[in-house]
Amino acid sequence: MRLGIDLGGTAIKSGLVDDAGQVLFYETLPTNASGGADAVLDALTDACRRQLARAAVAAVGIGMPGTVDEARGVLVRAANLPLADYPLTQALSRRLGIPAYLGNDANCALYGEIYAGAGRESDNFLLVTVGTGIGGGIRIGGKIHLGMEGRAGEFGHMIVAMDGRPCRCGRVGCWEQYASATALCRMTREAAAAQPDSLLARQIREAGDVVDGRTVFEAARAGCPAADAVLETYAKHLSVGLNNLTAIFRPDRIVLVGGIFREGEFLLSRVRERCTDPYLVEISALNGQAGLIGAALLPERRDPNSPICRLLRHTAAQTPPER
Numbered sequence: 001m002r003l004g005i006d007l008g009g010t011a012i013k014s015g016l017v018d019d020a021g022q023v024l025f026y027e028t029l030p031t032n033a034s035g036g037a038d039a040v041l042d043a044l045t046d047a048c049r050r051q052l053a054r055a056a057v058a059a060v061g062i063g064m065p066g067t068v069d070e071a072r073g074v075l076v077r078a079a080n081l082p083l084a085d086y087p088l089t090q091a092l093s094r095r096l097g098i099p100a101y102l103g104n105d106a107n108c109a110l111y112g113e114i115y116a117g118a119g120r121e122s123d124n125f126l127l128v129t130v131g132t133g134i135g136g137g138i139r140i141g142g143k144i145h146l147g148m149e150g151r152a153g154e155f156g157h158m159i160v161a162m163d164g165r166p167c168r169c170g171r172v173g174c175w176e177q178y179a180s181a182t183a184l185c186r187m188t189r190e191a192a193a194a195q196p197d198s199l200l201a202r203q204i205r206e207a208g209d210v211v212d213g214r215t216v217f218e219a220a221r222a223g224c225p226a227a228d229a230v231l232e233t234y235a236k237h238l239s240v241g242l243n244n245l246t247a248i249f250r251p252d253r254i255v256l257v258g259g260i261f262r263e264g265e266f267l268l269s270r271v272r273e274r275c276t277d278p279y280l281v282e283i284s285a286l287n288g289q290a291g292l293i294g295a296a297l298l299p300e301r302r303d304p305n306s307p308i309c310r311l312l313r314h315t316a317a318q319t320p321p322e323r
């Protein structure tokens with residue numbers, strides 16, 4: 001049995017993963033990111049201990065947003081979490097009494113897909129994770145492409161508008177400023193403000209001015225034209241990046257991961273309509289657990305004979321050359 005953690009900006013997903021890649025005892029707990037690094041460590045410890053009470057495991061793997069040096073197991077650059085320069089793995093290992101390994105969350109989702117999802121049928125696919133930002137993973141010819149310092153696959157920072165919106169990366173016009181779940185929430189608020197009499201605006205007011213990734217879908221399903229227009233625009237933004245990725249990589253599928261894809265066909269059909277190759281694009285079949293499954297495999301990435309490394313054709317994590 002393996003223990004995997006998907007550490008996000010708002011929630012910690014945890015679960016025990018068996019040899020078939022099935023997740024047992026799936027749980028989510030709040031990350032408590034607003035409480036700072038120590039609060040996140042406490043929440044993480046709690047999530048692990050709850051699972052360790054159910055089964056003995058030799059190590060824990062943690063997927064998280066940001067730039068992670070998988071070979072060294074350290075966070076190089078944090079994203080959406082207050083953990084910059086924080087010795088997370090050491091602190092967690094000390095508390096749990098087992099080793100802890102870090103990986104980038106999008107790469108973990110890619111490992112999860114390779115082990116238990118789309119990778120069972122495809123050697124050439126891309127993974128696109130849509131949430132607070134947009135991340136990605138690349139598997140070509142059976143091998144994953146991590147790039148220097150594991151920084152390849154930052155699909156969200158592909159520029160789609162020359163003089164577009166400013167991005168947290170310092171450039172302008174990045175895809176995630178238009179097609180992340182964060183962007184969808186912003187577009188939802190803008191539409192409600194512009195059309196205060198719409199069903200969308202009324203529902204937001206009734207919810208105490210709270211907007212999340214589901215808000216616009218609820219209003220659109222109830223027949224609100226303003227919400228429907230937001231989704232049409234959002235689908236256009238999403239498809240622009242997917243079409244760029246298709247042109248560059250020519251994969252045999254692009255797997256979409258993220259909470260908003262729980263909306264299924266209601267969103268996917270709008271995206272596919274605008275894709276150059278509609279049936280390349282599909283929603284992950286792993287119910288939002290690809291990242292957790294891949295994280296659980298991280299400890300084994302150090303063993304070239306492990307099942308995941310054999311699947312990755314011995315592309316075990318390597319330390320980048322010193323510059």
Ligand SMILES: [Zn+2]
Pocket residue numbers: 156157167168169170171174
């Ligand atoms: Zn950017």
